[in-house]
Amino acid sequence: MNTADTIAIEQNLEIPTYDKMPMALVRGEGPYVWDAEGTRYLDFYGGHCVSLLGHCHPNVVEALQAQAETLIFYSNVAHSPIRARAAQRLAALAPDGLGNVFFANSGSEANETALKLARKYTGRSGVMAMKGGWHGRTLGSLAPTHDEKYRAPYADVLPETTWVSVGDLDAAEAVLSSEGIAAVILEPIQSIAGMREVPAGYVQGLRALCDKHGTLLIFDEVQTGVGRTGTFSMSEPLGATPDLITLAKSLGAGVPVSGVLVDDAVAETVETGDQGSTFGGGMLAMAAVEATLKTLVEDNLMTRATEIHEQVAAQVGPVVEEVQGRGCLMGLTLDRPIAPVVKALRTQGVLVGGSSDPHVMRLMPPLVVSNEDVTAFAEALHVALDATATPAEAH
Ligand SMILES: Cc1ncc(COP(=O)(O)O)c(C=O)c1O
Numbered sequence: 405m406n407t408a409d410t411i412a413i414e415q416n417l418e419i420p421t422y423d424k425m426p427m428a429l430v431r432g433e434g435p436y437v438w439d440a441e442g443t444r445y446l447d448f449y450g451g452h453c454v455s456l457l458g459h460c461h462p463n464v465v466e467a468l469q470a471q472a473e474t475l476i477f478y479s480n481v482a483h484s485p486i487r488a489r490a491a492q493r494l495a496a497l498a499p500d501g502l503g504n505v506f507f508a509n510s511g512s513e514a515n516e517t518a519l520k521l522a523r524k525y526t527g528r529s530g531v532m533a534m535k536g537g538w539h540g541r542t543l544g545s546l547a548p549t550h551d552e553k554y555r556a557p558y559a560d561v562l563p564e565t566t567w568v569s570v571g572d573l574d575a576a577e578a579v580l581s582s583e584g585i586a587a588v589i590l591e592p593i594q595s596i597a598g599m600r601e602v603p604a605g606y607v608q609g610l611r612a613l614c615d616k617h618g619t620l621l622i623f624d625e626v627q628t629g630v631g632r633t634g635t636f637s638m639s640e641p642l643g644a645t646p647d648l649i650t651l652a653k654s655l656g657a658g659v660p661v662s663g664v665l666v667d668d669a670v671a672e673t674v675e676t677g678d679q680g681s682t683f684g685g686g687m688l689a690m691a692a693v694e695a696t697l698k699t700l701v702e703d704n705l706m707t708r709a710t711e712i713h714e715q716v717a718a719q720v721g722p723v724v725e726e727v728q729g730r731g732c733l734m735g736l737t738l739d740r741p742i743a744p745v746v747k748a749l750r751t752q753g754v755l756v757g758g759s760s761d762p763h764v765m766r767l768m769p770p771l772v773v774s775n776e777d778v779t780a781f782a783e784a785l786h787v788a789l790d791a792t793a794t795p796a797e798a799h
Contacts, residue, residue: 406440425750432459435773437755448781449755450768453595453627453733456654456696457705458770463695464657471691479682490690493697494663497636499645504671506664507685511626511652512540514662515589517679518648519544519563522587522620524678525670530585531565532576532619536597536760537590539624548589551760570594570602573609580617587648588614589622592638598761599728599735604642611644620670621646626662627733630654631700631771634710634731637665641730657699659692705771706731712773719782723789734767735759736785740792748788754781 405413410428427445431438435458437445447455457464471486478484487507495503508514523529533539533548540546546555547562555562568575570590579585588610594600614621621644628638629651639645647670652662666674683689700706709731716734717727728735738745742758742765749756757766769777 410440425755427750434458435770435777444753445750446754446773446777446780446784448767448769448773449757450732450770451658452653452757453632453768454653454658455770456630456632457657457699458772459658461657461695461699461772463699464659464692467691467695468659468688471687475687477683477686477688480680480685484685484687484690486687486690486694487685490693490697493694494665497697497701498649498665499637499639501645501668502647502649502665504666504668506666506679507689508662508664508681509660509683509689510540510662511624511650512542512545513681513684514626514650514652514664515539515548515622515624516542516544517664518622518650519548519587519589520679521648521664521666521670521674522622525620525673526586526618528584528586528619529563530582531563532579532585532588533565533567534570534590534594534602535567536570536594536600537567537624538594538596539589539591539626570600571606573606573613576610576613580613580619583617585617585619587620587622589624591624591626592628592642593633593729593733595627595729595733595735595766596760598737598759598764599733599766601728601730602642604644607642607644611646614647620648622648622650625649626652627768628730630696631706632709632732632768633729634706634713636706638730655696656689656692657696659689661689661693663693700771709771712769712771712778715775715778716767716782719778720785723786728764732767732769732771735761736765736767737761738763738765738789744792745785745788748791749784752784752787754784 407428427439429437430440437447491505494505531548535550537550539548548565566579623646647667649665655661713731724736726737741762759766
């Protein structure tokens with residue numbers, strides 16, 4: 405099926421919830437994807453921050469093929485060796501004390517699980533979240549998502565959330581003192597908001613405030629987790645360990661799976677029936693998790709994430725105002741709206757992402773891009789910037 409036919413059929417049959425790029429992808433390998441007509445794209449968008457190991461990594465493909473021939477799925481009513489091994493890998497990489505795992509299917513579901521566990525543990529219902537934060541679109545995860553555009557139409561049914569500005573510990577103290585707050589949820593790097601980094605001292609301060617007021621701290625690491633930022637969790641660079649960490653996008657290197665890492669004290673209080681998910685912990689997803697985490701560690705890809713960041717920063721430095729984020733979760737601040745630049749990059753065969761900040765372009769490349777891929781991206785960016793400059797700016 406060619407691109408035009410694919411687009412026409414999807415537009416006809418799917419409800420129009422997405423603003424899709426005008427292309428239809430049929431194949432992927434490493435950092436590249438191809439459309440039906442054979443056009444190749446260098447994927448610095450990572451399929452929306454998902455493709456941690458590049459597309460169709462052979463280790464993941466092999467693990468999926470082997471598992472598909474053995475047992476595709478059985479639910480959590482039965483134990484499973486592949487689930488046990490995936491949990492072992494995850495627990496080994498988790499920050500100390502957070503080696504208790506719940507498997508789910510999406511970032512939203514992981515966040516809802518974390519919020520439910522916090523409510524149960526504390527016996528409270530309030531949530532404090534950050535202005536600019538994004539946590540998902542199902543009703544439970546939408547509640548702490550800050551963007552009015554997505555939340556306002558459902559405000560009447562969403563659990564109560566209080567938002568504070570990132571960095572403002574006085575505001576946080578005021579909210580947490582009011583009692584009734586079960587959890588504070590934050591993204592250690594606010595990705596969709598424009599790759600805004602959260603100051604290290606702030607998170608340590610939040611940790612202390614949460615301890616003081618008996619509130620749980622949740623890191624939404626749906627984007628930052630699984631090594632993309634150079635460490636498995638942002639708790640290491642931030643010097644503060646939360647009570648719960650949610651993981652999704654990169655966890656299965658493309659296979660839908662999410663997880664919640666749960667602190668020992670919280671895990672001890674969890675009882676049968678507190679949470680559940682038919683497909684959570686399914687065998688195919690678990691095979692992907694095991695292969696992904698094994699490859700991440702054995703190929704030393706967390707170190708590579710940091711190298712890629714440094715290479716990108718060095719090569720785009722002269723033409724962008726700022727490079728934000730860490731590892732392979734980067735925000736490039738441009739001196740102009742990024743929309744035409746993103747388009748110009750696509751016409752050169754390079755995919756990147758936008759953000760809620762019209763001047764911030766998001767890069768979420770796989771941790772397997774080569775030095776040559778980084779150079780190709782930087783050269784394409786220079787061309788795109790020249791092509792979108794006003795005549796006065798062109799050089
Ligand atoms: C930080 C963060 N949390 C949660 C989510 C929701 O994840 P999902 O779309 O898998 O439900 C997203 C999605 O982009 C996200 O970026």
